[in-house]
Amino acid sequence: MVTIYDIAKKANVSAMTVSRVINNAGNISPKTRKKVEAIIEELGYIPNSSARSLTSKKTNILSLMVTDIANPFFTNIARGAEDKAMQMGYQLMLCNSDENVEKESKYIDMLISAGTDGVLVAPANDLSKKNLQKLTKYRIPYVLVDRYIKELECDQVLSDNETTTRKLLEHLIRQGHERIAIINGPLDIATAKERHQAYYDTLTLHELPVNENWIHQSHFFRDSDVTNTIKKMLELPKEEQPTAIFATSNFIGINTVKALKANNVKVPEDIAVVCYDEVPNYSETEPFLTTAEQPSYNFGYLGAQLLIERIEKTAPETPRKIVLPSEIHIRKSSTFNRKK
Amino acid sequence: MVTIYDIAKKANVSAMTVSRVINNAGNISPKTRKKVEAIIEELGYIPNSSARSLTSKKTNILSLMVTDIANPFFTNIARGAEDKAMQMGYQLMLCNSDENVEKESKYIDMLISAGTDGVLVAPANDLSKKNLQKLTKYRIPYVLVDRYIKELECDQVLSDNETTTRKLLEHLIRQGHERIAIINGPLDIATAKERHQAYYDTLTLHELPVNENWIHQSHFFRDSDVTNTIKKMLELPKEEQPTAIFATSNFIGINTVKALKANNVKVPEDIAVVCYDEVPNYSETEPFLTTAEQPSYNFGYLGAQLLIERIEKTAPETPRKIVLPSEIHIRKSSTFNRKK
């Protein structure tokens, strides 16, 4: 292993001079700089960041904690965060909590232990609070992405769940739907809670009925099980059955349509479906689902930016909150006008 | 920040005793162990792995370098690797090279610098060799996944490209196809090279023509552009046009079908399509593409296992090579028998 002492010896300078060259710190005469740089190159020196962070408390590593690396929504965030990180001279480390607070906690410990400069987090749920407070205890800044947590004062990049939900639902209402169901994620996740509230508010605003038989929870995973939910809905008396379903995530939306079809329910003729989150089109056919596409890449990109500003202390003291709008894509799964 | 000295002072023992408790090393009396453990718990001590790795040269961090984090094939590998890593007491760090040797090189430097115990690599291409040799120089073991590199002696977990390609093609041949095209990835990637060779061999074996107008390269990315390729194929005289296309990756397959449809070519009636790699079914419809599903999760899982064995020196000296079969899923995109 090559160290700065090897370089120093070969260049006839002190280790400190080498350190200065590497970090572009202090004033170095162009001549010695050249000489040192040449030897660094020659020996293929790579700084030992363990040693470096032991003294300087800086690693230039950002971390991103997501809840499901298999979800394209999160891989997009990762790409955005990585691009910004790279651009600013940081590297990105990815962790996958699987929506599991315990696993998240283990990863947080690892990140503290390994010494990350800051963490971009989509927390598993409200209980993640204690994990994040641990970061604070170790003075590691973090930025919440996608999901906020009540009473946690920190930078955040979030989706405008209220407006987006309302837009999706009003699209359904315009099509003549009056009985609209929701299949949501767990209510201990902020996005689920907000979407639930917005669902309730929008229906109420439009003087539409809210029926507890139309309100269901699943989870946000790829295999989010909705078959039972759909079965229950279809067992309702005809006049109580919803004519439209609002799915609060991509996977829930996909699985809802699949479950409906499995029960010979026509989408959108019998029941219309809209959902949150865009899905990559891996099919040869046109995309079918009406979606609200969140700017996931920007969640990552802007989140990384806030984080770096926080790390480098170029940010104002008060936490910042960025709320981004989503884009509604109206497609076949919801375009069947019941008024006609 | 809590250090072992804080613990030691509070427990009235030396720092060394604390270190021993933490690492389960040496012999400690149950009483002092209990006492120390209680204080560790109480103070919420988290070891500083920078300091630790400075002396012990061990971080318990595995790294996974993939070429495209947006490709479900690689996220599956990540999940497999993560599961095995966790199970064995390691954490997994993810890096995304974007099929770019330079970016890969930067990440390798970071990994060396940060001190990873071992790396699971799907190399960008044949030029990745120098990046991997750098790892060797720093005595960091690595395992190749999915893509091997010539003359690099190391553990590998690979796909049986020869058999799988043959099976896919023989399926086409059984359907009566005699003019089969290939749209491949860059030939400086091992998998592309092997699939090309297997394509050639299989056609020759079955005494079918090989026409250079049927051999095309694209790349393995999500937006792999094949429209020009398809256009060229369709401009061939009718009797020279291929009746089937073998796409060597998921994205190439999807884009091939899309491009064909855009040109009003019916799949599979006019041209059949088969491809490598399974694709998650994000659509409400039945999967359409005939695919060879690689055991990607196992690539990661077994790769991590080999790597950990190498790190912990429980592996035999000689490099091991695991070759895994793929599963063929015959679907509509290729089921139209031309013999009838």
Next chain:
DNA sequence: CTGTTAGCGCATTCAG
């Protein structure tokens, strides 16, 4: 512009 000294938090080595 350059060098010296000291110490980051921990584990190895050797001594009890």
Next chain:
DNA sequence: CTGAATGCGCTAACAG
């Protein structure tokens, strides 16, 4: 079973 001394590779703080 436990402790003291030492050094990993680097940089902050000071001195020249």
